Amino acid sequence: DAKTTQPTSMDCAEGRAANLPCNHSTISGNEYVYWYRQIHSQGPQYIIHGLKNNETNEMASLIITEDRKSSTLILPHATLRDTAVYYCIVRSGGAGNMLTFGGGTRLMVKP
Amino acid sequence: GAVVSQHPSWVICKSGTSVKIECRSLDFQATTMFWYRQFPKQSLMLMATSNEGSKATYEQGVEKDKFLINHASLTLSTLTVTSAHPEDSSFYICSPQGNEQFFGPGTRLTVL
Helix, strand or coil: CCCCECCCEEEEECCCCEEEEEECCCCCCCEEEEEEEECCCCCCEEEEEECCCCEECCCCEEEECCCCCEEEEEECCCCHHHCEEEEEEEEECCCCCCCCCCCCEEEEEEC | CCCEEEECCEEEECCCCCEEEEEEECCCCCCEEEEEEECCCCCCEEEEEEECCCCCEECCCCCCCCEEEEEEECCEEEEEECCCCHHHCEEEEEEECCCCCCCCCCEEEEEC
């Protein structure tokens, strides 16, 4: 799977939008972009995934650039409970492939 | 989304003992189960992939005789850490194969 690059950490004010960037410049045509987060001492939580179109669900929005070399996860109104490590993962098409985790971004939401 | 449970959620054991961790997919039939471990302040690392009714495949550097995986049914996979040592202390997480790939809540193992 292609590797991803994310900032190590970010801060965000409570109530503001949190925009988490991810670079995946070597992504190939059949690879999806997945986002997970991990709150301390819990298993990872699925957030959203996409191939090339922007996606939105009840948790977040995923914006993928036209060349698919980068993406941004947007939490529209961050709360203190959104403090977590956020992982951007590129995964080959098909549910059979495992996820390879990088270092992720530690998001700290501050009051 | 899929509901995945793990038992126990945490365990403390003496060095040399064996510990069994159960992973159940409660509303989902998992032909394949991924097992990860996470050391403090590190990311998740894939340990092995188990397939229902067949032998698991292990990642490089993971001893198959030490980490025994059984995937006897589509809803249950177990990981047994045999003769555990302090360096096996970690957070073990299972994840049934699927499009969205949900994860269990994890099992914290501490070996004294």
